[in-house]
Amino acid sequence: MIGIPRLTLMVYRIFIQILPVSNQLDLFHLKSLFPFPACLYNQVKETKQNERNVIDKVLYIWDIEKIIKNTLAEHRLNINYEFNNKLNAPMNYNVSTNTIKFNYLQVNGYIAKINFKIRETEENIVKLLLYHEIGYYLDFKKNKHDIRTLMYGEDEEIEQLMSEIERNSWEYGRILVPDHLVNAYDQVRELDKLLLKSR
Numbered sequence: 001m002i003g004i005p006r007l008t009l010m011v012y013r014i015f016i017q018i019l020p021v022s023n024q025l026d027l028f029h030l031k032s033l034f035p036f037p038a039c040l041y042n043q044v045k046e047t048k049q050n051e052r053n054v055i056d057k058v059l060y061i062w063d064i065e066k067i068i069k070n071t072l073a074e075h076r077l078n079i080n081y082e083f084n085n086k087l088n089a090p091m092n093y094n095v096s097t098n099t100i101k102f103n104y105l106q107v108n109g110y111i112a113k114i115n116f117k118i119r120e121t122e123e124n125i126v127k128l129l130l131y132h133e134i135g136y137y138l139d140f141k142k143n144k145h146d147i148r149t150l151m152y153g154e155d156e157e158i159e160q161l162m163s164e165i166e167r168n169s170w171e172y173g174r175i176l177v178p179d180h181l182v183n184a185y186d187q188v189r190e191l192d193k194l195l196l197k198s199r
Contacts, residue, residue, distance in 0.1 A: 071134075085104075091133045100130070132173045132188075135174070139172050
């Protein structure tokens, strides 16, 4: 025979599964329907709160646009920016159009991959990604790279130039990073190398 506490828990699980995730479940009302032990009630409450927190952490297109706009304005940088849902990376700087493109799904996916190590706010991680892209802008502004090498050069030449551009972009971007985010920026740089190797 099933005990009352187990039966209550089973009924609750069936009840909770038929509700859509988006429903704002009134736990106080649920508590009055079933005689939950206090510890079980608190566990359910915490689980639902965690679900809401995960949903709240998603950055949407307008959130990322606002971060980019404010950061560029803060540093008085004349760089275009736009959303591109076909981009296979979180962000990308196009030197020919002077445009930073971003894919908000890729941005959120990237944050999910690295934030267990960085432990920064989602907004700050977007800023760190942005500073790296600004680094490309600063590199091309200060160093006149021969882009023809990337199109027509030998494999070794292409690899060497791309390595130089990548290294410069991280270094130039770092100059603009606020002091309290420098350590996190360096961590993102190291984690980014690992992610590239694993692809």
